[in-house]
Amino acid sequence: MSYQDPFTIQSIINRAKTVAIVGLSPNELRASYFVGYYLRRHGFQVIPVNPREESILGVRSYPSLSEVPDAIDVVDVFRAPDAVPAIAEEAVAAGAGALWLQYGVISPEGAQIAVDGGLDVVMDRCLKVEHARYLGRMHWLGFNTGEITSSRSHG
Amino acid sequence: MSERDWGFETRQVHSGQRPDPYTGARAMPIFQTASYVFEDAEAAAAYFNLQEYGNTYARIMNPTSAAFEERLASLEDGVGAVAFASGLAAQAGALFTMLMPGDHVVAQSALYGGTITQLKHLQRKLGFGVTFVDGDSIEAWSDAVRPETKVLYGETIGNPGGNVLDIEAVADVAHDHGAPLVIDNTFATPYLCRPGEHGADIVVHSATKFIGGHGTSIGGIVVDCGSFDFANGRFPVLTDPSPAYHGLQFIETYGVYGYLMKLRAETIRDLGACISPFNSFLFLQGLETLSLRMEKHVANAQAVAEWLEGQDGVARVRYAGLPSSPFHALAQRYLPRGAGSIFAVDLEGGRDHARRFVESLRIWSHLANVGDAKSLVIHPASTTHRQLSDDELTGAGIEPGTVRLSVGIESVDDLIWDLEQAL
Numbered sequence: 001m002s003y004q005d006p007f008t009i010q011s012i013i014n015r016a017k018t019v020a021i022v023g024l025s026p027n028e029l030r031a032s033y034f035v036g037y038y039l040r041r042h043g044f045q046v047i048p049v050n051p052r053e054e055s056i057l058g059v060r061s062y063p064s065l066s067e068v069p070d071a072i073d074v075v076d077v078f079r080a081p082d083a084v085p086a087i088a089e090e091a092v093a094a095g096a097g098a099l100w101l102q103y104g105v106i107s108p109e110g111a112q113i114a115v116d117g118g119l120d121v122v123m124d125r126c127l128k129v130e131h132a133r134y135l136g137r138m139h140w141l142g143f144n145t146g147e148i149t150s151s152r153s154h155g
Numbered sequence: 156m157s158e159r160d161w162g163f164e165t166r167q168v169h170s171g172q173r174p175d176p177y178t179g180a181r182a183m184p185i186f187q188t189a190s191y192v193f194e195d196a197e198a199a200a201a202y203f204n205l206q207e208y209g210n211t212y213a214r215i216m217n218p219t220s221a222a223f224e225e226r227l228a229s230l231e232d233g234v235g236a237v238a239f240a241s242g243l244a245a246q247a248g249a250l251f252t253m254l255m256p257g258d259h260v261v262a263q264s265a266l267y268g269g270t271i272t273q274l275k276h277l278q279r280k281l282g283f284g285v286t287f288v289d290g291d292s293i294e295a296w297s298d299a300v301r302p303e304t305k306v307l308y309g310e311t312i313g314n315p316g317g318n319v320l321d322i323e324a325v326a327d328v329a330h331d332h333g334a335p336l337v338i339d340n341t342f343a344t345p346y347l348c349r350p351g352e353h354g355a356d357i358v359v360h361s362a363t364k365f366i367g368g369h370g371t372s373i374g375g376i377v378v379d380c381g382s383f384d385f386a387n388g389r390f391p392v393l394t395d396p397s398p399a400y401h402g403l404q405f406i407e408t409y410g411v412y413g414y415l416m417k418l419r420a421e422t423i424r425d426l427g428a429c430i431s432p433f434n435s436f437l438f439l440q441g442l443e444t445l446s447l448r449m450e451k452h453v454a455n456a457q458a459v460a461e462w463l464e465g466q467d468g469v470a471r472v473r474y475a476g477l478p479s480s481p482f483h484a485l486a487q488r489y490l491p492r493g494a495g496s497i498f499a500v501d502l503e504g505g506r507d508h509a510r511r512f513v514e515s516l517r518i519w520s521h522l523a524n525v526g527d528a529k530s531l532v533i534h535p536a537s538t539t540h541r542q543l544s545d546d547e548l549t550g551a552g553i554e555p556g557t558v559r560l561s562v563g564i565e566s567v568d569d570l571i572w573d574l575e576q577a578l
Contacts, residue, residue: 041207103411136208139225142225143228
């Protein structure tokens with residue numbers, strides 16, 4: 001399974017309100033910060049999960065997923081692949097709706113844990129890019145969104 | 156990506172262009188603006204930091220051009236595209252983004268003359284090496300590869316020899332060495348061949364030719380097929396923090412889109428060879444009929460080539476659609492719908508006869524372009540390739556009596572009538 005199904009991706013993005021970013025960096029130049037910053041601009045509640053930081057993007061950072069008090073819709077992972085199975089178990093325990101593994105975070109084992117726990121899974125895709133593809137402005141920069149429509153409502 | 160795998164003809168009409176949400180305009184508006192108003196200071200910062208996809212300045216992006224870029228990316232099955240002011244600007248931009256001084260390029264010698272000239276001058280000025288090889292010999296490609304080789308460069312259909320490249324074999328050489336294969340697909344268009352399906356990683360076009368289709372506009376485009384792993388350790392120029400963009404790591408941050416983001420945010424920003432939105436509009440309109448025109452172009456070309464092959468005074472017809480062509484088998488494999496509509500004819504009687512022939516034609520236009528709806532003719536030795544030495548001419552497969560035809564979409568009987576009276 002490739003865990004890159006367009007319908008799954010769109011349904012995760014459409015219903016998500018809260019995104020916990022595991023491995024969110026406070027460094028403005030890192031990809032994780034780009035994603036967190038972007039998602040906040042687009043109205044998501046971003047919950048940093050990084051044991052080395054007190055706060056990132058101006059909000060409290062939690063040392064682990066299990067310590068996040070809020071309900072989590074998407075667990076978005078910027079960690080080495082071997083850290084994913086433990087994160088997937090925590091995501092299942094937290095009752096998250098989806099496990100999203102960013103570019104290069106490839107862990108079939110972790111994905112299977114999440115699937116078995118009832119979560120939707122996306123792997124080796126960027127949450128920011130996919131949001132921009134379906135709801136955002138990715139087509140403003142000449143990327144192939146794959147989207148075709150004759151409806152006026154699309155931005 | 157979406158709910159359906161849309162067909163080529165649907166995509167050539169629709170991809171990249173949605174009805175304008177503000178006005179409802181169904182045709183693509185020409186956004187003739189130099190700049191764009193920011194919603195607020197935070198949005199402006201997010202756009203310039205590339206944290207959000209937004210319009211800043213029309214040298215770097217334009218909505219009309221973005222529609223053209225997305226449409227061609229879709230037709231080539233790529234992840235995206237960046238348009239340029241010309242085909243030569245596009246290929247220079249494609250290479251500039253991935254090369255550093257000391258790097259090395261292997262290119263086939265039977266390339267468009269303008270490309271050979273560009274590579275020869277750029278290598279001297281920018282400090283990279285180029286080795287030109289016999290593109291028909293896979294061994295020659297392989298032998299020319301060095302430890303510092305960072306890209307292999309070829310054309311789907313060579314000009315004007317009609318060479319068809321064995322893209323898959325050359326792609327294997329490139330990938331064995333951890334280098335991308337860049338293919339100029341101008342003469343085939345994505346309707347006749349999609350190099351990415353055969354292993355090419357980056358595809359460049361002169362949009363001036365069949366994409367525009369009517370000889371009205373100069374433009375070029377770079378498509379990334381998304382297949383090459385620039386994080387393989389050989390391209391620090393793409394993976395290391397970029398000093399040209401306050402330390403941004405393009406591949407880490409944008410993944411498969413990293414090369415195109417750098418091409419846009421740095422290369423076209425710095426080289427400045429942006430396409431005019433009006434030209435993008437004309438290219439979008441051209442693409443809407445690409446398949447229809449190409450079918451007529453290749454049918455006419457096949458008929459003209461077959462007729463020419465039997466004529467007195469014609470030494471050789473170099474069209475890969477003819478069984479006599481050494482590239483016929485490759486054409487059947489890579490260009491099953493037709494071997495394009497641009498090919499060379501070697502006339503007996505050499506330079507003077509070729510010149511008289513060109514001057515005697517009535518509806519074939521004598522000019523330096525190809526891929527127009529109108530039939531075109533040129534004598535390369537005295538025009539497009541005149542800056543090449545005799546050895547370079549031979550390397551590009553040109554003789555003094557070589558005449559290049561670009562077969563248009565007129566009534567084929569009229570085209571043949573005209574050739575007959577001029578021969």
